[in-house]
Amino acid sequence: MTDDAGLHSVNLDGVIVDVEEPRTITTQHGESELAELSVRREEDSDPVTVTLWGKWAETGEYVEAGMDIVVTDAKRNDYDGEEGYATTGDSYVIVEPSFLVNVTDIRSWVQCPRMYYLNKISAIPLNYPVVKGTIVHEVFGDLLRGRDLDDAIEDRIEEVGLELGLLGRDAEGVREDVRGNAAAIDGWLSQGTLTDEDQWRSEQLLISRRFGIKGRADAIRRGMPVELKTGKNTRRDPRFQDKIQAAAYALLLREKGVPADTGTLLYTKNTTLDRSEATGDLSPAKEFSIGKGLCDYVVRERNRLAAMEHGMSVPTGYEADANCESCFEQDTCMVVSGRLNQESKAGQIGRAVPEEEREYFERFYEWLEEERRETHREYAKLWEQAPEERSDDDRALIGLEPTERRELPGGRWELHADRTGTAVSKLREGDVVLASDGDPIEGHSELARIERLDPDRVVVTADEPVSFTRLDVYPSELGVDRMLTALHDTVLKGSQRRKDVLFGRTDPAFGTTDETFIDNNAAQNEAVEKAVTAEDLSLIHGPPGTGKTYTIARAIRAMVDRGERVLLSAFTNRAVDNALEALREQGYEDAVRVGTKSGVREDMQDLRLESRGDPEERAAELEEAQVVAATTATCGSRELREQEFDVALVDEASQLTEPNTLAAINRADRFVLVGDHHQLPPVVRSENGLSTSLFERMHDEHPEASVLLTRQYRMAQRIQAFASREFYDGQLRPATAEIAGRTISDLDGVDVDLLSEPLRKRVTLFDVPGDDGHHTDADEAERVGGVVKEFLAAGVDPGRIAVIAPFRAQVAEIERRTPDDVAVDTVDRFQGSSKDVVLVSFVASGSLDGPIFEDYRRINVALTRAKRSLVLIGDAAALRTDERYARMVEWAEK
Numbered sequence: 017m018t019d020d021a022g023l024h025s026v027n028l029d030g031v032i033v034d035v036e037e038p039r040t041i042t043t044q045h046g047e048s049e050l051a052e053l054s055v056r057r058e059e060d061s062d063p064v065t066v067t068l069w070g071k072w073a074e075t076g077e078y079v080e081a082g083m084d085i086v087v088t089d090a091k092r093n094d095y096d097g098e099e100g101y102a103t104t105g106d107s108y109v110i111v112e113p114s115f116l117v118n119v120t121d122i123r124s125w126v127q128c129p130r131m132y133y134l135n136k137i138s139a140i141p142l143n144y145p146v147v148k149g150t151i152v153h154e155v156f157g158d159l160l161r162g163r164d165l166d167d168a169i170e171d172r173i174e175e176v177g178l179e180l181g182l183l184g185r186d187a188e189g190v191r192e193d194v195r196g197n198a199a200a201i202d203g204w205l206s207q208g209t210l211t212d213e214d215q216w217r218s219e220q221l222l223i224s225r226r227f228g229i230k231g232r233a234d235a236i237r238r239g240m241p242v243e244l245k246t247g248k249n250t251r252r253d254p255r256f257q258d259k260i261q262a263a264a265y266a267l268l269l270r271e272k273g274v275p276a277d278t279g280t281l282l283y284t285k286n287t288t289l290d291r292s293e294a295t296g297d298l299s300p301a302k303e304f305s306i307g308k309g310l311c312d313y314v315v316r317e318r319n320r321l322a323a324m325e326h327g328m329s330v331p332t333g334y335e336a337d338a339n340c341e342s343c344f345e346q347d348t349c350m351v352v353s354g355r356l357n358q359e360s361k362a363g364q365i366g367r368a369v370p371e372e373e374r375e376y377f378e379r380f381y382e383w384l385e386e387e388r389r390e391t392h393r394e395y396a397k398l399w400e401q402a403p404e405e406r407s408d409d410d411r412a413l414i415g416l417e418p419t420e421r422r423e424l425p426g427g428r429w430e431l432h433a434d435r436t437g438t439a440v441s442k443l444r445e446g447d448v449v450l451a452s453d454g455d456p457i458e459g460h461s462e463l464a465r466i467e468r469l470d471p472d473r474v475v476v477t478a479d480e481p482v483s484f485t486r487l488d489v490y491p492s493e494l495g496v497d498r499m500l501t502a503l504h505d506t507v508l509k510g511s512q513r514r515k516d517v518l519f520g521r522t523d524p525a526f527g528t529t530d531e532t533f534i535d536n537n538a539a540q541n542e543a544v545e546k547a548v549t550a551e552d553l554s555l556i557h558g559p560p561g562t563g564k565t566y567t568i569a570r571a572i573r574a575m576v577d578r579g580e581r582v583l584l585s586a587f588t589n590r591a592v593d594n595a596l597e598a599l600r601e602q603g604y605e606d607a608v609r610v611g612t613k614s615g616v617r618e619d620m621q622d623l624r625l626e627s628r629g630d631p632e633e634r635a636a637e638l639e640e641a642q643v644v645a646a647t648t649a650t651c652g653s654r655e656l657r658e659q660e661f662d663v664a665l666v667d668e669a670s671q672l673t674e675p676n677t678l679a680a681i682n683r684a685d686r687f688v689l690v691g692d693h694h695q696l697p698p699v700v701r702s703e704n705g706l707s708t709s710l711f712e713r714m715h716d717e718h719p720e721a722s723v724l725l726t727r728q729y730r731m732a733q734r735i736q737a738f739a740s741r742e743f744y745d746g747q748l749r750p751a752t753a754e755i756a757g758r759t760i761s762d763l764d765g766v767d768v769d770l771l772s773e774p775l776r777k778r779v780t781l782f783d784v785p786g787d788d789g790h791h792t793d794a795d796e797a798e799r800v801g802g803v804v805k806e807f808l809a810a811g812v813d814p815g816r817i818a819v820i821a822p823f824r825a826q827v828a829e830i831e832r833r834t835p836d837d838v839a840v841d842t843v844d845r846f847q848g849s850s851k852d853v854v855l856v857s858f859v860a861s862g863s864l865d866g867p868i869f870e871d872y873r874r875i876n877v878a879l880t881r882a883k884r885s886l887v888l889i890g891d892a893a894a895l896r897t898d899e900r901y902a903r904m905v906e907w908a909e910k
């Protein structure tokens with residue numbers, strides 16, 4: 017639209033290349049502010065001049081070259097033959113639009129930018145006002161969905177039994193409190209002003225690609241946002257920051273074509289005030305109109321926040337007119353400023369932590385914010401990629417056909433859809449996704465959880481009955497938030513001794529014991545010994561199949577016998593449940609599993625802590641448990657953040673980022689990390705130091721605290737030989753002669769004479785010349801299919817076979833040629849598991865690029881899954897171009 021010479025308005029976007037300070041000029045209409053930016057609209061094109069007028073001129077004060085900018089409804093005004101644009105009265109200026117800012121963050125930013133920062137790093141602790149606020153919000157949603165008030169109150173209080181119990185509250189008192197607040201809602205709803213035509217929606221997720229804002233409005237009534245506040249407000253007008261919040265939702269609604277121009281704030285505490293004592297306007301509902309000026313303000317503040325995050329600077333409170341004396345966060349603000357030596361309008365108290373700790377905090381803060389930024393890029397792909405492209409990229413399931421819907425007790429919905437086509441995706445059961453009518457941004461969408469994902473249908477649960485035809489990956493920022501909190505807790509609240517060890521100022525100390533814990537495996541015994549006697553930390557380095565889980569279970573039992581309280585954690589639910597299973601196998605049944613119903617494995621549900629019910633009973637169950645098991649994410653939850661343990665034992669620690677590990681070990685006096693840094697590293701989106709685990713760092717810095725398990729219980733000698741030599745200095749050995757000599761002829765019902773000669777060997781390589789396919793190799797897939805058929809024909813049970821391929825696309829190719837009960841997946845999905853027969857498809861042709869080759873640790877995992885037979889399928893010549901793979905080919909062809 018560049019040639020629209022001033023006739024039409026244009027939406028201009030590009031990258032800022034130069035900024036001029038805002039200045040004031042006098043025009044025929046009087047004085048006016050303006051700022052000029054130079055913006056490159058497309059790579060290699062000449063920059064154009066963009067003039068920002070009036071209030072938008074302030075943008076020039078804080079933007080920098082390199083930031084993205086959008087100016088909507090700009091008019092063209094070339095000057096001296098040079099292409100130029102200017103804002104109009106309808107324009108919005110948006111800085112870094114792909115950084116999706118939360119509405120609630122804009123609200124706290126408007127209150128005080130430093131409060132926004134403090135909220136971000138320290139998370140809200142478990143406290144009664146927050147829990148009560150949650151209950152009232154849930155009741156509000158229930159009333160909108162037509163539920164009976166008393167039922168809703170009863171149900172929602174019961175739902176948070178655990179939290180109330182931990183806070184020492186009994187249900188009776190809370191009921192009274194909530195009833196008081198809910199009366200405001202109920203009264204207002206039944207005022208008679210509402211008719212059947214009132215269209216109500218509770219909680220709607222809104223994402224704006226134009227303004228770079230996302231959020232969930234409490235409710236929408238006739239297209240207008242309604243926000244619920246559990247506080248009081250006796251003035252006629254809503255509080256300013258509350259208006260900002262409602263205005264932000266209005267802005268998001270307008271983008272969807274809903275002309276929202278009024279906002280309502282409901283201050284529920286107003287109804288509980290005594291009329292004879294309180295003065296002012298006691299009506300709970302306060303309406304206000306939302307004009308362009310307010311919307312502009314929302315966008316301008318959002319821009320400041322986005323620009324500050326782009327520069328990764330830390331707000332001081334001077335950016336806004338923060339009134340520190342009347343701020344209830346003043347003390348916290350001063351302490352954080354003092355400890356981290358940050359400039360702050362509130363001032364500082366206390367002594368700063370040592371320089372190295374501050375640097376550590378700042379380094380990780382930056383890495384975590386980079387991670388957040390990558391998460392935001394993932395959101396932007398929701399609209400940058402076409403549905404088919406997202407589907408090809410494994411980010412969405414499309415072409416679904418809605419079938420049944422069923423209302424669940426408590427007002428949620430269970431929604432079914434049929435799957436058409438054979439598309440693959442990253443989505444898994446338990447994932448939170450965006451369920452939409454086909455267009456997750458402009459159309460109708462809701463957050464949903466995948467309950468079941470079968471080849472022909474999918475079942476989700478959601479708050480609203482969306483008729484969905486598409487499910488999208490919806491990345492959560494919760495992970496980043498929890499990591500920041502863990503970082504904060506370690507640096508600002510961690511004990512001196514813990515920090516001395518983490519920062520290399522002290523060597524870890526160990527006590528002694530004469531006890532023998534495991535009598536058939538010296539390394540495992542030593543690992544338990546170290547774990548039990550460690551005063552600070554110990555590490556268990558367990559290569560594939562060396563009995564890590566078994567050793568963990570033994571160590572926990574020993575700790576329990578010594579009267580210690582133990583936190584058992586791991587990155588995935590699967591690993592937590594595996595460790596619990598091993599613990600049960602060793603006869604210990606008293607652990608408590610904390611996690612959601614859908615996250616915890618069926619056979620561990622009986623150990624799961626129910627959070628619903630009588631507060632006192634629920635809290636006692638957690639507080640009295642000697643062993644508590646939860647994922648590291650859950651360790652950062654409000655409930656577990658209040659719990660203390662003698663020792664934290666973390667499995668899969670080499671797959672955890674350092675801050676994720678901190679989330680678990682912050683809860684305990686000492687810790688044991690279990691892992692193997694020669695297998696897969698932490699999965700992160702950004703490229704920085706986050707991908708080095710605390711396990712690996714401690715292993716390097718304190719080798720004396722680590723014990724290497726050397727005897728493996730999985731692979732035949734022939735299969736383990738390469739990995740042992742290549743990755744473990746030749747130290748890995750089969751634990752017994754039986755294991756060393758494993759072969760598929762040991763399996764019941766298998767007739768090896770039915771196999772072709774090469775497949776009778778424990779390790780085989782099939783040289784299949786590459787077909788130059790990008791992410792697939794049909795010839796290889798064909799060969800894999802043939803080999804699988806041969807194994808099946810020889811009597812191998814399909815459940816004993818697995819196929820590993822480097823790309824999802826190749827996985828799909830292979831799935832098409834193998835029966836459903838043969839597991840086919842990428843390496844990352846196979847870490848921690850094993851099968852009798854494993855096939856690896858390399859998809860290598862010409863050069864070795866692709867995820868499996870990028871990182872030797874993937875190859876290590878791929879080659880160490882098989883117990884009895886390992887079949888490699890790939891282009892041998894291509895593989896030989898790399899030294900490591902050349903050695904692999906030589907070994908496999910032996």
Ligand SMILES: Nc1ncnc2c1ncn2[C@@H]1O[C@H](COP(=O)(O)OP(=O)(O)OP(=O)(O)O)[C@@H](O)[C@H]1O
Pocket residue numbers: 534536537540558559560561562563564565566567729847848849850
């Ligand atoms: N000391 C031991 N004596 C007898 N059996 C053992 C011993 N240690 C481990 N095992 C057995 O070896 C098998 C593998 O152990 P485990 O599952 O603990 O391995 P892991 O190291 O956790 O495996 P992965 O590498 O898959 O994480 C299990 O069947 C376990 O019971």
